[in-house]
Structures are given as structure tokens and as C-alpha cells.
Amino acid sequence: MLTQEEKIGIDHAVAAVPYRKAACIEALKVVQTHRGWISDESLQQVASYLDMSTDELDSVATFYNLIFRKPVGRHIILVCDSISCWVMGYEKLHQHLRAYLGIDYGETTTDGRYTMLPNPCLGTCDGAPALMIDNDLYRNVNPEMLERILSKYP
Amino acid sequence: MEKPLTQHMRTDGKPLTLKAYEQVGGYSALRKVLSGMTPAEVLALIKDSNLRGRGGAGFPTGLKWSFVPQDAPKPRYLICNADEMEPGTFKDRSLLESMPHQLIEGMIISAFAIGADVSYVFLRWAYREAAGVITAAIREARDAGYLGDNILGSGYKLEMHLHTGAGRYICGEETALLNSLEGKRAIPRAKPPFPQVSGLFGRPTIVNNVETLCCIPPIVTHGAEWFRKLSRTADAGTKIYGVSGKVRRPGAWELPMGVTLRELIEDHAGGMLDGHKFRGALPGGASTDFLIDLDVKMDYTSVAAAGSRLGTGTVIVLDDQTCPVGFVRNLEHFFAQESCGFCTPCREGIPWIRNILTAMENGEGVSGDIELLEQHTAYLGPGHTFCAFAPGAMEPLQSAIKFFRDDFERHIDEKACPWREHSDTRLPMSHHEMNRYAEDTH
Numbered sequence: 001m002l003t004q005e006e007k008i009g010i011d012h013a014v015a016a017v018p019y020r021k022a023a024c025i026e027a028l029k030v031v032q033t034h035r036g037w038i039s040d041e042s043l044q045q046v047a048s049y050l051d052m053s054t055d056e057l058d059s060v061a062t063f064y065n066l067i068f069r070k071p072v073g074r075h076i077i078l079v080c081d082s083i084s085c086w087v088m089g090y091e092k093l094h095q096h097l098r099a100y101l102g103i104d105y106g107e108t109t110t111d112g113r114y115t116m117l118p119n120p121c122l123g124t125c126d127g128a129p130a131l132m133i134d135n136d137l138y139r140n141v142n143p144e145m146l147e148r149i150l151s152k153y154p
Numbered sequence: 155m156e157k158p159l160t161q162h163m164r165t166d167g168k169p170l171t172l173k174a175y176e177q178v179g180g181y182s183a184l185r186k187v188l189s190g191m192t193p194a195e196v197l198a199l200i201k202d203s204n205l206r207g208r209g210g211a212g213f214p215t216g217l218k219w220s221f222v223p224q225d226a227p228k229p230r231y232l233i234c235n236a237d238e239m240e241p242g243t244f245k246d247r248s249l250l251e252s253m254p255h256q257l258i259e260g261m262i263i264s265a266f267a268i269g270a271d272v273s274y275v276f277l278r279w280a281y282r283e284a285a286g287v288i289t290a291a292i293r294e295a296r297d298a299g300y301l302g303d304n305i306l307g308s309g310y311k312l313e314m315h316l317h318t319g320a321g322r323y324i325c326g327e328e329t330a331l332l333n334s335l336e337g338k339r340a341i342p343r344a345k346p347p348f349p350q351v352s353g354l355f356g357r358p359t360i361v362n363n364v365e366t367l368c369c370i371p372p373i374v375t376h377g378a379e380w381f382r383k384l385s386r387t388a389d390a391g392t393k394i395y396g397v398s399g400k401v402r403r404p405g406a407w408e409l410p411m412g413v414t415l416r417e418l419i420e421d422h423a424g425g426m427l428d429g430h431k432f433r434g435a436l437p438g439g440a441s442t443d444f445l446i447d448l449d450v451k452m453d454y455t456s457v458a459a460a461g462s463r464l465g466t467g468t469v470i471v472l473d474d475q476t477c478p479v480g481f482v483r484n485l486e487h488f489f490a491q492e493s494c495g496f497c498t499p500c501r502e503g504i505p506w507i508r509n510i511l512t513a514m515e516n517g518e519g520v521s522g523d524i525e526l527l528e529q530h531t532a533y534l535g536p537g538h539t540f541c542a543f544a545p546g547a548m549e550p551l552q553s554a555i556k557f558f559r560d561d562f563e564r565h566i567d568e569k570a571c572p573w574r575e576h577s578d579t580r581l582p583m584s585h586h587e588m589n590r591y592a593e594d595t596h
């Protein structure tokens with residue numbers, strides 16, 4: 001069952017569009033904010049709330065990079081792997097993250113703390129290399145800074 | 155030097171509040187429009203200003219607006235494209251975060267000109283700070299009577315909504331954006347019908363870039379001639395240019411349209427980092443051809459004459475310590491991941507290209523690879539695919555082969571990348587798209 005809070009969030013999105021289905025991406029994001037990821041069960045609940053079929057909603061859910069159809073960690077690390085960051089030393093940063101966390105892209109640490117994903121250009125290329133953790137952006141990141149930054153996300 | 159887009163930005167990067175914006179003349183352009191101009195007059199003014207779209211294609215804004223049929227029934231839509239996901243591009247972010255009301259004012263005036271009654275800001279997910287700023291600014295504008303049922307007592311009505319994306323580059327393509335706003339997979343649409351006639355929810359729709367819309371209030375305030383004269387060349391206005399890569403001071407600056415690439419890199423970005431030499435640059439994001447001539451004027455017409463596109467005007471520099479093949483491999487890896495998958499040449503061709511470039515980087519390139527890449531650039535060029543994504547992806551590749559062919563050949567002849575320190579670290583070859591995390595479930 002969708003919670004009252006989730007329904008309020010979805011209703012807000014529905015109000016901005018002419019028919020319910022059109023709010024489905026926003027609805028998935030609302031539910032993901034509360035539950036971390038979109039399970040088959042969550043998918044069914046959102047689909048029936050928006051009068052659409054589960055399969056149709058899944059075709060949308062699987063299209064977008066930031067809708068997660070598998071469980072993720074408490075914190076999402078999005079590492080910019082695009083061109084300016086690559087020129088400015090992205091590969092070293094990625095190597096350090098891999099070694100430090102013991103995971104690669106698409107994986108979650110065994111304690112469920114972090115999931116690491118590559119992400120296209122974060123739009124802050126004058127501060128390359130860059131990464132985001134949850135909603136926070138970090139610019140000019142070097143391997144020495146990683147430990148301190150990561151410690152802020154228990 | 156006049157800077158109509160950025161002059162009022164706060165130095166701490168915080169957003170200019172409604173009050174502060176009004177104190178420097180904000181919303182007076184909207185008052186001027188609503189207290190005596192007709193939509194046709196606004197349209198004529200924008201046409202006369204020679205404003206060209208800042209989203210990448212440089213399409214004349216007034217001309218685009220004029221394609222909305224005058225007798226088209228309501229609702230009509232105006233959409234601000236704030237998807238900014240073109241690699242190497244970071245110009246709209248600062249406008250969104252710092253000048254939300256100039257964008258909103260520009261959107262209201264533009265919506266009035268095309269007779270729109272609903273507007274959306276389509277913002278990429280990653281711009282979290284901008285999402286908060288725009289949400290607050292829309293509320294402020296509504297409370298002040300700049301949005302709503304009877305704007306400034308003129309009888310004009312406009313609603314505005316923020317939509318944040320879920321992360322796919324193709325959402326920036328305007329017809330894919332429309333599908334995404336309708337809650338669908340972001341796959342481009344066939345044209346015609348053009349969005350101006352049948353766009354969002356099948357209604358007449360105009361999509362404009364953030365920077366384009368921010369130009370509108372100053373044009374209304376100061377006039378078309380003033381705007382044209384801001385530029386050094388025939389393409390009007392100022393432009394937010396950026397430089398990233400191995401330069402001393404990477405950054406973005408508002409400058410007269412038509413500054414040279416040399417001025418951008420040497421004066422504004424402070425020149426190359428010590429020990430690095432300039433070899434070439436993408437003038438406006440990942441989907442543009444390399445330029446190697448520093449004296450090209452950075453406007454739509456001159457960059458096109460030099461064999462590339464101004465694109466977003468945010469320059470990515472290639473230096474002599476960086477491998478051109480690795481550089482292009484990174485770009486094609488991005489395009490391979492972000493292809494929407496709808497048409498075969500793009501969905502299958504770009505991963506193939508990425509794999510050839512990866513093999514070259516791993517010292518496994520074979521003779522004939524360069525010719526194979528060239529075949530791809532021909533078959534994925536304009537006219538062969540459903541949208542402009544694939545032709546854009548071919549631009550850096552075809553020009554890299556043209557300018558840096560020797561370097562491609564060296565990879566094959568020497569069976570190694572001359573730039574890679576650790577030839578033991580192989581780059582992954584697989585088709586598996588790791589950042590499409592979501593797709594693994596099936």
C-alpha cells in the first residue's frame with residue numbers, strides 16, 4: 001500500500017498534468033525517495049494508483065538511469081565518468097573508490113552503506129573531476145579527499 | 155562590456171531573490187509587455203533581435219515561435235529545456251541556480267508571445283540545488299502576481315510547473331523531452347508534425363533553452379538593436395562560454411558573441427597548464443567537431459564555416475598529454491550508454507565504435523579499424539538515424555580521425571596506447587551497460 005505521504009507527493013505531480021498516467025515518472029521518484037528503490041510490489045502499487053498497467057510502468061521505469069529496480073545502499077555515489085572529468089583524472093579517482101569501498105559500478109557495499117554508479121557529465125566540468133553523493137555535489141575531488149567526504153554518509 | 159545575463163549574479167552564487175531582482179529592474183520587461191504590447195509585437199521584436207537558440211542548434215528563436223498557428227486552440231505550452239546533460243557543458247546551471255527570476259520572467263514573456271497558458275521547466279535530476287531554487291522562485295513569482303490567473307491585472311493567465319527528470323541524456327532532445335514529460339520512455343518523435351503544431355499532449359508547444367529564455371527580458375527592455383550590437387559579429391547578443399580541460403582557470407564567462415577560441419583559452423581560462431600544449435578543442439560539448447585553429451570566432455556562422463558547430467559554447471580542450479583516441483573513446487562510451495535504443499544504426503553502431511576504440515586503447519587494434527570507424531561515421535551521419543543524437547556522436551569521431559589520424563595509426567602499429575602508463579589495466583570491452591543499473595532485473 002502506498003503511504004499517505006507518498007500519495008500526497010504523487011497527487012501533487014498529478015495536479016500538474018492533464019491525466020494521471022503522465023505523472024508516472026514523478027510518482028516513481030516519490031516512492032523511491034521513501035523506499036530507496038522500486039520493487040515489483042512498489043511498481044504494482046504505483047501502476048494501479050495511476051490507472052496504468054504494471055508492464056507499461058516498468059517499460060518507463062527501466063528506461064531511466066536513476067530509477068532503481070534493484071535494492072541499493074543507503075547512499076548513492078554518482079561518479080561523473082564523462083569527458084572533462086576523464087581528462088582531469090577520473091580514472092585514478094575511480095580506482096581509488098573501487099579499492100576503498102571494495103565495490104565497482106552497480107554494486108553495493110556488504111554493509112549496505114553505499115552503491116556506486118557511473119553518471120554522465122554532472123554539469124560542473126570546470127570543477128572536474130566531480131561526483132555526487134545523494135543530493136550533494138563535490139567538485140575538484142582528489143583521492144586524498146575521499147575518505148573525509150565518505151565519512152559524512154553513515 | 156555589457157553582461158545582461160550575469161551582471162546581477164551574486165558573487166556567492168546564491169540566487170537573486172525576487173526583491174533583489176526587482177530592485178535592479180526585474181519584471182519591468184514583463185510589465186512593459188503586459189501594459190501595451192501585443193503578442194505579435196513581442197514576436198516581431200524577438201525576430202528583429204536575431205536571437206538564436208542557445209540549446210545547441212542555434213535556431214532563430216523568433217522564427218520558431220512564428221510556427222505556432224495563430225488560431226491554434228488552447229491549451230498551448232511553453233517549455234524551458236533545462237536538461238543540460240551534454241558532456242562538457244555547464245552554462246545553464248549557473249543561470250538556474252543564480253538568476254531564477256530572469257528565467258521565469260523570460261518564460262512568461264515568451265509564453266505570452268505564443269499564447270501559452272501552461273509552462274514547464276524540465277530540469278535534469280542532478281541539478282538538486284537548482285530544483286530548490288526554481289521551486290522557491292516559482293512560488294515567489296506566483297505570490298507576487300507574476301504567475302496565475304490574472305497576471306498584473308492584464309487578464310493574461312499562465313501556470314508554471316517544475317518537472318525534474320530521471321536521468322537520460324536523450325531527454326534533452328526536444329521531442330524526447332515531450333514524451334518524457336508525458337510520462338513515457340524518452341524516445342524522439344517523428345517530425346512532422348513539429349512540436350510548434352502538435353507537441354506536448356498533442357498541443358502547440360515551444361521548447362527553448364534556459365539561456366535563450368534568459369535573453370528575452372533584456373531584449374524587451376533595451377531593444378533589438380541594442381541586443382544585436384552586443385555581439386562582435388552577425389550573430390547577436392552575448393553568450394555564456396566555458397572552458398574545461400587542462401587549462402589554468404577553467405570556468406564560464408558571459409562575453410560578446412564572436413570572441414575567438416584563442417581569447418577564451420588564453421585570456422579567460424589563463425592559458426594551458428604548465429607543460430601542456432593545445433592540440434584541439436570541441437567548441438560546444440561532446441557532439442561537436444574538433445577545431446584546431448585558435449583564431450576561429452565563436453559564433454554560429456563562423457564555427458560552422460570552420461567545419462564544426464558552436465553547440466553549447468562550452469569548450470573542451472584536448473592537450474598533448476592526453477590521448478586523442480582515449481578522449482574519443484570516452485565520448486563514444488557515453489553515446490553508447492545514452493542511445494535511446496529506438497533505431498538500429500545508433501543502438502548497434504555506437505557500441506561497436508566504442509568497442510573498436512577500446513580495443514585500440516588496449517593495444518588490440520588491427521589494420522582496417524580506422525576504415526571501419528570511417529564507415530560508421532558515414533552510416534550514422536545525418537539522414538541515417540531517427541534523430542540528431544547519432545550524427546552528433548559522429549562529429550568528434552570523424553574530426554578526430556581527420557586531425558589526429560597519425561595517433562590512431564600509432565595505436566595499431568605499436569600495439570599499445572602511447573599515452574597509457576599502465577598498459578596492464580585493460581579497459582572493459584563488454585556490451586553490458588553498467589550505468590543502466592535498472593535494466594539488469596530482466
Ligand SMILES: Cc1cc2nc3c(=O)[nH]c(=O)nc-3n(C[C@H](O)[C@H](O)[C@H](O)COP(=O)(O)O)c2cc1C
Pocket residue numbers: 206207208209210211212213215218235236237238239240323324325326327328329361362363364366367541542543546
Ligand atoms: C541528443 C540531443 C540532446 C539535447 N540536449 C539538450 C539540452 O540538454 N538542453 C537544451 O536546451 N537543448 C538540447 N538539445 C536541443 C533541443 O532539441 C532543442 O533544439 C533546444 O532545446 C531548443 O532550444 P533553443 O531553440 O532555445 O536552442 C538537444 C538535442 C539533441 C539532439
Ligand code: SF4
Pocket residue numbers: 324342492493494495496497498500501539540541542543544
Ligand atoms: S539516433 Fe539514437 S538516440 Fe536518436 S532515436 Fe535513434 S537510437 Fe534513439
Ligand code: FES
Pocket residue numbers: 080081082083084085086120121122123124125128129130241242243
Ligand atoms: S564532464 Fe564531469 S562534470 Fe562535466
